[in-house]
Amino acid sequence: MAPVRRIVIVGTGLAGGTAAGELREQGFDGEIVLVGHSPHRPYALPPLSKAVLLGEAEEPDWVHEESFYADKDIDLRTGTDIRELHLGERAVVDGDGTRIPYDRLVLATGAAPRALPVPGGDLHGLHTLRTWEDSLTLRATFAPGVRVVIVGAGWIGCEVAAAARKHGAEVTVVDPLPLPLHKTLGDTVAEVFRDLHAANGVTWHLGIGVDAFTGDEGAVNSVHLSDGITLPADVVVVGVGAAPRLELAKAAGLELSDSVPGGGVDVDATLRTSAPDVYAIGDIAAHFHPRYGRRVRVEHWANAKDQGAHVAGNLLGAAEPYTRSPYFYSDQYDLGMEVRGLANPFTDDLVVRGDLAAREFTAFWTRGGRVLAAMNVNQWDDGDTLQALVDQRGEVSADDLRTKPLADLI
Structure with a gap:
């Protein structure tokens, strides 16, 4: 060599x-x-x-x-x-x-960042978030009473919505899927995030697409939805993936x-x-x-x-496979969460430990009695144990995941 x-x-x-x-x-x-x-x-x-x-x-x-x-x-x-x-x-x-x-x-x-291929996509006042400059520019637009429309209810869209509300902006989020974070979390857990944002003053338009952006003198001032509704907008954030x-x-x-x-x-x-x-x-x-x-x-x-x-x-000469499980975290309002592993929320089984309504719970996605992914929400004591459950994929029953000390399951 x-x-x-x-x-x-x-x-x-x-x-x-x-x-x-x-x-x-x-x-x-x-x-x-x-x-x-x-x-x-x-x-x-x-x-x-x-x-x-x-x-x-x-x-x-x-x-x-x-x-x-x-x-x-x-x-x-x-x-x-x-x-x-x-x-x-x-x-x-x-x-x-x-x-x-x-x-x-x-x-x-x-x-x-992906663009949204609709008329008006080049108007001033349309923002994406990928760089330090993007973040500072977007933050400068957030103020009490400013009408912010966010297209996309994924992780970026939800975190931007939480930040805009903290700054006092009026926030509307649009997404063609029926719930925020739907592809990642499935129905039950995604409803927690929908309700969290609604409780903090966000208006949802879910299951609805965007047909066009329009503006005045080159600056966006409205978002036209596929159901015929037009949303007035001072700021538009496009968060439809990367x-x-x-x-x-x-x-x-x-x-x-x-x-x-x-x-x-x-x-x-x-x-x-x-x-x-x-x-x-x-x-x-x-x-x-x-x-x-x-x-x-x-x-x-x-x-x-x-x-x-x-x-x-x-x-440098090794040939070691990369085997780490995916990991992600998010903070939105008073909700903090971590996700470990990789699962399909529509085909894998969901097991919830804790209280969804109180937003203090751990969600497990299992297949054949083995934990494929785990998400802890406002609970921070079991991170290493959750990682071990995901990595080891040992057999464990749904009842044990709900009720037994998690450390006893690995």
Whole structure:
């Protein structure tokens, strides 16, 4: 095996920044080039829809201190687009035409917010939330009496709604599905979030699509729904998901997957792509997960961080499969929650421990008596136990999940 002297990481988000730091932690003393479009050093995204948007923080969570990259001799190139991958020549080419050779390459290009393909989609006052700048700009629009319409009732839409209400805005959320977070949580648990937002003054238009945005002098002032209702709006937030940035991988001829929602770059259990010495991590990775026996693509921050840390060892010669269960958390008003694992809420069995109405409970999704996913809401003592139940997949009865000490079940 040829010696590894230069590793290039394309993408300066959480996944890329974590991978670069972990390479140094594992003793790699060669060149590391960390290059990406963002003008900032790597940061984590969760605070953008939480603390920053709420006004509780002015900055995101930085992956490393500002001095870290120079101190660790990491060549951080922010504000730099990579326009081509030359896999046969083992080089990438940036927007200025500069070739950057590599011995190992990591793609961590992340995802971009999806647009809503309806008339008026280019009007001023339509916002998405993906960057630090997006969060600060959106926060500045929230004020008492401002009419905010949010299109999309997923995690971003719900967290933006909670932040806008905290700032006193009038909030309406529109989604074609019958409940918020419906695809992820199913009927019973999704109803908890619908009722939570309604109790905090959010108006729902569920089971309804958006036909168009209209405005005056180029600025949005109304949202037209598929049932004929027109909603007046001072601010519109489009939160209809994110698409993995696959352009570079596709143009380079890497194998892509259509077996995961939104597509992705095919990687094996070790996060290696179809090309020699090229790996993909984070939002773009359609990862063959040994636990599930199929490809999964996970957009949550923990996956980006953990895959970034894991890939470092494989870049240096290991061939360890990535086996972590997905993890996600959210804070909305006085509700905090964590989800571990991966389940289908429409085909797997739901077991609830605790009080749904009081919003203090743990929900389990099981199949064949085995826990596939667990969600704790406003309960914080059993995180490690829930993780073990999800990871070990031991047989456990619904009655035991409801009534026995959880620590006794692992």
